[in-house]
Amino acid sequence: xxxxxxxxxxxxxxxxxxxxxxxxxxxxxxxxxxxxxxxxxxxxxxxxxxxxxxxxxxxxxxxxxxxxxxxxxxxxxxxxxxxxxxxxxxxxxxxxxxxxxxxxxxxxxxxxxxxxxxxxxxxxxxxxxxxxxxxxxxxxxxxxxxxxxxxxxxxxxxxxxxxxxxxxxxxxxxxxxxxxxxxxxxxxxxxxxxxxxxxxxxxxxxxxxxxxxxxxxxxxxxxxxxxxxxxxxxxxxxxxxxxxxxxxxxxxxxxxxxxxxxxxxx
Numbered sequence: 001x002x003x004x005x006x007x008x009x010x011x012x013x014x015x016x017x018x019x020x021x022x023x024x025x026x027x028x029x030x031x032x033x034x035x036x037x038x039x040x041x042x043x044x045x046x047x048x049x050x051x052x053x054x055x056x057x058x059x060x061x062x063x064x065x066x067x068x069x070x071x072x073x074x075x076x077x078x079x080x081x082x083x084x085x086x087x088x089x090x091x092x093x094x095x096x097x098x099x100x101x102x103x104x105x106x107x108x109x110x111x112x113x114x115x116x117x118x119x120x121x122x123x124x125x126x127x128x129x130x131x132x133x134x135x136x137x138x139x140x141x142x143x144x145x146x147x148x149x150x151x152x153x154x155x156x157x158x159x160x161x162x163x164x165x166x167x168x169x170x171x172x173x174x175x176x177x178x179x180x181x182x183x184x185x186x187x188x189x190x191x192x193x194x195x196x197x198x199x200x201x202x203x204x205x206x207x208x209x210x211x212x213x214x215x216x217x218x219x220x221x222x223x224x225x226x227x228x229x230x231x232x233x234x235x236x237x238x239x240x241x242x243x244x245x246x247x248x249x250x251x252x253x254x255x256x257x258x259x260x261x262x263x264x265x266x
Contacts, residue, residue, distance in 0.1 A: 014038045018219040022064030022226030025168055026191065030124070030246050031064070032057055032164050033117070033253035035223070039215060040260075048212055049106030050113075055210035058164045060219030062198045064227030082146065086189065087196045089154040094197030097161025098204035104162075114257035116163055121250030123173045124243075149178040157197040164201075168194065191231075 017038035025031030036057045043053055101109070152174045160167035168190055175186045205211050 014042045014215070015218050015222050018060060019222040019226040021061055022223030023230035024226075024246065024249070025061060025064055025194070025223075026227045026230040027242055027246075030120075030168055030250055031061055031223070032167075033249045035061060035219065036164075037253060037256055037260075039219070042215065043212070050110045051101060051104060051106045052210050052212055054101065054109065054164065055205035055208075056212045056216050057219075058198055059202045059205055059211050060216045061164070061223045062195070062202050063220045063224035066195055066224070082149070082189070083192060085146075085150045086153055086193055089150045090157045090160075090193040090196040091200050093154040093157025093159075094161035094200040095204065097158040097163075097197070098201035100158070101162045101201075102204060102208045102210060110257075111261050113163065114254050114261055116159070117250065117254040117257055120159075120167070120170055121247060121254055123170055124250060125247050126173070146178075149174065152178070153193060157193065160194065160197040161201040161204075164198065167197075 014035075017034045021031030021033075021035035023031070024034060036054065039057050039060075040050065040053050104112075153171070156167065156170045156174055159170060171190045171193060172186050175189060
């Protein structure tokens, strides 16, 4: 009876986590820090591997990126010339990352995940002070800055296509390091690049048969609603408070995955 109650509570937490994951992805990134643990818990005992769980999570959260684009379209105006090269870089990186995930054994993925989540959380915390420091010492031309932004986006998108969780942190850190400091413009560009890199990864995951559709549908709907609502009202949120909240979620979730992967097995 207790195990049955626990199982149902895990299933009920999954749609709630999906909604807030879609919202969090839009505001600051890191939505998978909520939805992926919820999905892994809901799938316990089903025989589904962690790679399939990660693929399903990425597919489910992708509609939230699309709905966010509608609400963020005005913030993209200042960076229109960057959209095409950023999208191409995101496409290439996301494709490579998705292919790497498909060929990774589930057991290895579970052991790698906490380290990359921790790295992403640390990068998110450091992105703002590093961005301010570089802004005072930036001697590169705008063209050089754009080159490193596009190159960096291709590299980061490999991570996004492979893991997804914490990818938004790295994207926002990259934009901060390359001089895009307005958090609303950063969020808008992050949503565009995530829609492309995760979109191509979604196609790879579906084609390879890694998606568990029985979980994916409700997650996708709620993540899309959460993403759209968050994009509409994100400017009402205090940026400092949101950054601290997201960083806290990142470190807590990384700790959870460390325990899950390396802790004592019952």
